[in-house]
Every structure is written in structure tokens, then in C-alpha cells.
Amino acid sequence: MGYVQEARENHVKKKVEEALRSKMKQKALKECDQYTSKYAQCAVGRTLSVVWQCRIQAKELNDCLHQYTNDAVLEEMKRQYMLQQDGKGSAGEV
DSSP states (O other): OHHHHHHHOOOOOHHHHHHHHHHHHHHHHHHTTHHHHHHHHHTTSSSSTHHTTTTHHHHHHHHHHHHHSSHHHHHHHHHHHHHHHHHHOOOHHO
């Protein structure tokens, strides 16, 4: 694959990228719901102590969220989006 084609595939408009990021975050929160619940339960009734009392739950939640919200995931979503757009464009040209 040539550099120009690869750059084109990875380039999406700012609004599209923002929408993809939002979709990525929604999926992450859905997939990590059990960790969110555990953290929320730990945090109930706490203020400053949540930092050290819920450290384990916070780490578990962050580790889970990171699986679904990293640059590799975003790049794959962009690639899929571009493939869908190319498919729509070529279907109309036939």
C-alpha cells in the first residue's frame, strides 16, 4: 500500500473523528460496566478517601477502559469508516 493511499485511509474529517471517539467511549463504558459499578459502590459515602480506598477498583476500571479507548482502536475505527465510505461511493458508480 502506498503512502498516499495509507494517509488517505487514515485521514477523516474532524467531526467524523469526534463522532468515532464518542462511539469508542460509549462502547468502552458499556463493556466495562461491571468495573464502573464496583468503583461506584466503593466511592459511595466517601470524599477524599476515595483516592486510596478505591485505588484497586479505579485501576481495574482504567485498565478495562484502556482496552477499548486507545489509539489502535481509534485507528481501526477510522479504517473501517473509510472502507464503508469507499464502499458507498463505488456502489453508486457502478
